[in-house]
Amino acid sequence: MAEKKKKTVKTIKIDLDKCNGCKACEMICSAFHAAPKYSSNNPARSRIRMIREPIRDIYVPVYAGENAKAECVGRDKYVIGEKEYDECVFCRASCPSRDLFKEPDSGLPLKCDMCEGEEEPLCVKWCITDALTYEERKEEVEEETKMDDVGTGLKSLIDKYGLEKIADTIARMSKKG
Ligand code: SF4
Numbered sequence: 001m002a003e004k005k006k007k008t009v010k011t012i013k014i015d016l017d018k019c020n021g022c023k024a025c026e027m028i029c030s031a032f033h034a035a036p037k038y039s040s041n042n043p044a045r046s047r048i049r050m051i052r053e054p055i056r057d058i059y060v061p062v063y064a065g066e067n068a069k070a071e072c073v074g075r076d077k078y079v080i081g082e083k084e085y086d087e088c089v090f091c092r093a094s095c096p097s098r099d100l101f102k103e104p105d106s107g108l109p110l111k112c113d114m115c116e117g118e119e120e121p122l123c124v125k126w127c128i129t130d131a132l133t134y135e136e137r138k139e140e141v142e143e144e145t146k147m148d149d150v151g152t153g154l155k156s157l158i159d160k161y162g163l164e165k166i167a168d169t170i171a172r173m174s175k176k177g
């Protein structure tokens, strides 16, 4: 049986009414994750994307979550107040049905890491309208092995090309090495 442990759960609360669509969150996230850090910014590499439909007055910041191998069969529509949000708009997954949350050059999935190493997520810090609020709480959870960015990327390559091909490529690269 899995052991129960107290864990700090980090969350970012999103207030849709306060988001003005400025995209500062996308800019700082992509700059923080650039290599080297802050050497460039490209919203396509951001782990938060602001879904924007100015004509319908819709601004929805969405965080990159887990990678999904297949797209969903069923889709939902959301009606909140007077606004109708299209299917998928709140979904955090990087999935085959859209380009969102994929690294533009490699196509590898992107995932929010809560700005690991920083005291507070940078998108929260840079959001001047306070649409984003950082919260921490303690929760009892079953202990799990969490995959880091390298693990997530490798798993996605294995899903795409198969273990054998990836193992061959790594073996060839290490010989050249
Ligand atoms: S918490 Fe950090 S990694 Fe996550 S979306 Fe915000 S800036 Fe990007």
Ligand code: SF4
Pocket (backbone or CB within 6 Å): 018, 019, 020, 021, 022, 023, 024, 025, 026, 050, 059, 061, 126, 127, 128, 129, 130, 131, 132
């Ligand atoms: S920085 Fe804040 S107001 Fe600007 S797009 Fe992001 S969430 Fe919205």
